[in-house]
Amino acid sequence: MSLRPALLLIDMQMGLFHGPARPHDADGLLARCLALIAAARDAGAPIFAVRHTGPEGSPIAAGSPAWQLLSELGLDPARDMIFNKTRPSCFYGTQLASWLAERGCDSLVIAGMKTQYCVDTTCRVAAELGLKVRLAADAHSCMDTPALKAEAIIAHHNATLAGPFAQVLPTADIRF
Template sequence: MSAALLIIDMQVGLFHGPEKPHDGERVLANIQHLIRQARQQHVPIYAVRHTGPTGSPIAAGSPFWQLLPELDLNAESDHVFDKSRPNAFHGTDLAQQLNANQIDDLYLVGMKTQFCIDATCRVAADLGFKPLLVADAHTCMDTPALPAHIIIEHHNATLGGAFARLINSADVSF
């Protein structure tokens, strides 16, 4: 049984945009820790960026669309791909790549909890992968309806068990 780290939408425009992600620096530090650990253990890293329509702030090639330089991803060794829907499997070859590399355990981290993390986690389970939601390595912004920390707590409680195993970044051992 093999594992992979899936980093979702950790992009300049989402992370450093006008709305700041909840506890963003701590979440980023946890993801950086997981990236280092994955590299040490030769665990493949997949990083996806959300691509907006032409003219949007996160249109392909725009400065805001870029993955965070702080992630120190390597285009040669890491699998970087684009998506246009919340579900990272929709319209991408992610499932085929994971299957080709015999990956079962998929550790999910990134943004935004209630959109792309939620959708990708649910679909990963439906496709037969074993998603592990890293409870302290995903985030979102406050909304008019709910503060971000409640959205995160709710999704950890909802996704944990039914769709994914919850794990904290300190407990990940790929």
């Protein structure tokens, strides 16, 4: 049985990407997300992009400059599915599962931010929902924390998610 994949870009937003603490390897992250977008477009795979939406008055409240997706991604609401979430799971309180089902997608390629929150949670939930998950090992990122450097967080999550929750592959090895 062949898989019908979709691309899910998580929280590639102005306030997270260009905020006071930049994600680890920000330029590389953006380049690899752009490569995934191009590959998905070439294959005719659906592209989903989600924004984390904070409460009224927060830096990432709906409509705020920090809430906006990166314009560099070249996303187009006329052809790409752009939606909002308020929790770490891209499925909680959204229609993502039904949108994937409507498009016949049983496989999800995941990239974006932040590794230890929304990327991790969404990989786990997608696997629980029966989707085949491919995590782009070099196309998700986060910032350093007081406990761990971002590079260690990313490596830990790639190792933890690989197998039971996702196939973890470099961007260059992902096909749609």
